[in-house]
Amino acid sequence: MSIIGLAFFVGIVGLTLVVTYFAAKRTNTASEFYTAGGGLTGWQNGLAIAGDYLSAASFLGIAGAIALNGFDGFFFSIGYLVAYLVVLYLVAEPLRNLGKYTLADMINARFDQKKIRATAALSTITIVIFYMIAQLVGAGALIQLLLGIDYWIAVLIVGVMMTVYVLFGGMTATSWVQIIKAVLLMIGTVIISVLVLMKFHFNIFEMFSDMKSATSHGENYLNPGIKYKDPIDTMSITMALVFGTAGLPHILMRFFTVKDAKTARSSVIYATWIVGVFYILTIFLGFGAAAFVGADEIIAANAAGNMAAPLLAQALGGDMLMSFVSAVAFATILAVVAGLVLSGASAFAHDIYGQIIKKGQITEKQQMLAARYASISVAIFSIILALFAQKMNVAFLVSLAFCVAASANLPVILYTIYWKRFNTTGAVSAMLTGLLSALILVAISPNVLGPEGTAIFVGNPIFPLTNPAIVSIPAGFLAGYIGTVLSAKADARKFAEVSVKANTGFKG
Amino acid sequence: MGNQKLTPLPLTEEKTTYEKIAGSKEFKHMVKTKNKFLVPLSIFFLLFYFSLPLLTSYSTILNKPAIGSISWVWVFAFAQFIMTWSLSMIYVKKANQFDQMSDDILSDFQVERKGD
Numbered sequence: 001m002s003i004i005g006l007a008f009f010v011g012i013v014g015l016t017l018v019v020t021y022f023a024a025k026r027t028n029t030a031s032e033f034y035t036a037g038g039g040l041t042g043w044q045n046g047l048a049i050a051g052d053y054l055s056a057a058s059f060l061g062i063a064g065a066i067a068l069n070g071f072d073g074f075f076f077s078i079g080y081l082v083a084y085l086v087v088l089y090l091v092a093e094p095l096r097n098l099g100k101y102t103l104a105d106m107i108n109a110r111f112d113q114k115k116i117r118a119t120a121a122l123s124t125i126t127i128v129i130f131y132m133i134a135q136l137v138g139a140g141a142l143i144q145l146l147l148g149i150d151y152w153i154a155v156l157i158v159g160v161m162m163t164v165y166v167l168f169g170g171m172t173a174t175s176w177v178q179i180i181k182a183v184l185l186m187i188g189t190v191i192i193s194v195l196v197l198m199k200f201h202f203n204i205f206e207m208f209s210d211m212k213s214a215t216s217h218g219e220n221y222l223n224p225g226i227k228y229k230d231p232i233d234t235m236s237i238t239m240a241l242v243f244g245t246a247g248l249p250h251i252l253m254r255f256f257t258v259k260d261a262k263t264a265r266s267s268v269i270y271a272t273w274i275v276g277v278f279y280i281l282t283i284f285l286g287f288g289a290a291a292f293v294g295a296d297e298i299i300a301a302n303a304a305g306n307m308a309a310p311l312l313a314q315a316l317g318g319d320m321l322m323s324f325v326s327a328v329a330f331a332t333i334l335a336v337v338a339g340l341v342l343s344g345a346s347a348f349a350h351d352i353y354g355q356i357i358k359k360g361q362i363t364e365k366q367q368m369l370a371a372r373y374a375s376i377s378v379a380i381f382s383i384i385l386a387l388f389a390q391k392m393n394v395a396f397l398v399s400l401a402f403c404v405a406a407s408a409n410l411p412v413i414l415y416t417i418y419w420k421r422f423n424t425t426g427a428v429s430a431m432l433t434g435l436l437s438a439l440i441l442v443a444i445s446p447n448v449l450g451p452e453g454t455a456i457f458v459g460n461p462i463f464p465l466t467n468p469a470i471v472s473i474p475a476g477f478l479a480g481y482i483g484t485v486l487s488a489k490a491d492a493r494k495f496a497e498v499s500v501k502a503n504t505g506f507k508g
Numbered sequence: 509m510g511n512q513k514l515t516p517l518p519l520t521e522e523k524t525t526y527e528k529i530a531g532s533k534e535f536k537h538m539v540k541t542k543n544k545f546l547v548p549l550s551i552f553f554l555l556f557y558f559s560l561p562l563l564t565s566y567s568t569i570l571n572k573p574a575i576g577s578i579s580w581v582w583v584f585a586f587a588q589f590i591m592t593w594s595l596s597m598i599y600v601k602k603a604n605q606f607d608q609m610s611d612d613i614l615s616d617f618q619v620e621r622k623g624d
Contacts, residue, residue, distance in 0.1 A: 209577035231565035
């Protein structure tokens with residue numbers, strides 16, 4: 001690690017701590033803690049949404065996936081981006097109009113029952129834990145590689161940092177860390193992309209035609225099918241990508257950090273442009289890494305390809321650019337895990353403790369205390385799990401989180417907003433079926449059971465697909481439907497209320 | 509919790525403000541207009557999105573060259589970006605019209621939209 005590299009790391013960490021210091025002064029109530037008091041502007045929240053989106057999995061993962069698998073890696077970019085339309089068209093505004101801090105708030109706006117809130121909190125916590133372990137394991141591996149320190153120290157550093165942001169600065173600090181990181185990440189990506197394009201004399205056609213002979217895949221590198229050969233598996237993965245985002249708690253939470261539905265909407269537009277441009281640039285990152293670093297060297301650094309972007313930065317811009325990109329990747333992980341801690345803590349402290357155990361009879365001060373204790377607990381729990389999960393495949397954990405989000409959360413969100421007949425039994429059965437079917441099908445999939453060295457346990461997979469979305473998402477919808485029609489009628493009066501609130505933003 | 513605003517269900521048959529609004533002609537018209545916009549476009553973008561993996565999985569038609577050295581699969585992929593940007597711009601434009609409609613309805617019922 002050079003002096004410059006260390007300076008970038010210290011600089012970025014220092015900047016985020018300054019932000020946290022100022023945010024801490026403005027974090028005195030539960031609303032300020034969970035949602036920054038709804039005080040973010042459209043572009044601020046847009047950048048923060050983009051930041052949440054461009055996790056380490058996006059930046060490091062997609063660059064590596066395109067470098068190694070050509071077009072098949074680009075499926076992730078497309079899926080994550082089109083997912084925005086699902087969020088914008090079907091979920092964002094009703095959610096914003098009905099909820100307060102959490103997904104459970106929104107479902108409880110229609111069904112005011114403890115078991116609904118408890119189930120929604122359970123699925124939120126499950127998603128947060130999987131996603132968090134993925135980020136922490138990835139962070140540990142990255143920092144280990146970049147700084148040459150032990151895995152467990154790396155995980156502890158990230159863990160302590162995320163706890164500090166959330167504990168003292170709440171959502172305000174988390175959002176600003178996210179904004180800073182989104183800006184830095186875009187700068188880094190644009191610089192690398194321009195350098196890659198320069199190598200191809202700023203001619204995209206030359207780049208594509210050169211790529212036909214740049215890798216061992218030959219012309220096939222530019223065609224789909226290098227990684228995803230089974231059509232059903234391909235469909236299942238693309239389903240999880242496009243439907244999962246609309247159920248991810250830390251993304252949904254971003255719609256409560258602005259003052260009204262109109263601002264929520266404009267922030268999504270900012271985010272769509274930023275994220276869209278970023279995902280287009282992933283082509284340059286991936287192609288560049290394949291051509292100027294080479295598959296062998298990428299795989300030698302990390303089998304999943306996660307080091308493609310930093311290695312490309314080194315090949316094109318030397319140690320200086322590599323240090324900058326690595327520091328940005330570190331900031332990316334910090335920002336995303338902080339958001340995850342916050343959404344996990346809100347499910348524990350607000351839903352389970354505040355609303356279920358204390359039945360909403362809780363003072364502002366108690367709420368804040370509960371939120372902080374919950375943040376520390378979520379952080380410690382995730383750090384411990386991450387220390388044991390070092391050998392787990394990061395991409396697998398992320399896709400699992402997406403799959404649970406799509407299967408357990410999306411059906412109940414859509415039914416709650418749009419289906420008049422929907423009732424309590426339907427809501428509980430949809431969430432539990434989506435959650436359990438996703439978890440069980442993954443547990444018996446080739447990720448968990450497979451030949452020596454490819455999976456967690458040695459054995460024959462019972463379920464053939466690596467991602468169960470194509471089965472578990474319909475299962476969630478179906479269970480919600482069956483649970484509803486088999487049980488008592490819905491409360492038409494309550495649906496009238498939900499429909500008016502969702503469509504007009506009126507809260508009586 | 510003190511600041512949660514839940515309207516208690518009245519025991520009488522008297523309609524709540526929500527029910528009055530939900531039952532009004534204007535509200536029904538707004539929901540209908542909204543759905544007429546949201547449903548077809550949602551179906552469209554999902555079909556457009558899933559047609560990409562379907563075509564790449566079950567055919568090689570997209571592997572043919574489109575513009576110079578770039579094949580159709582990249583053009584189609586780029587079209588997904590154009591679609592996402594266009595549809596999100598269209599959404600905002602439409603949503604502003606719906607805001608106007610819901611403002612009108614709320615003022616008809618002499619209620620104000622309250623923040624939380």
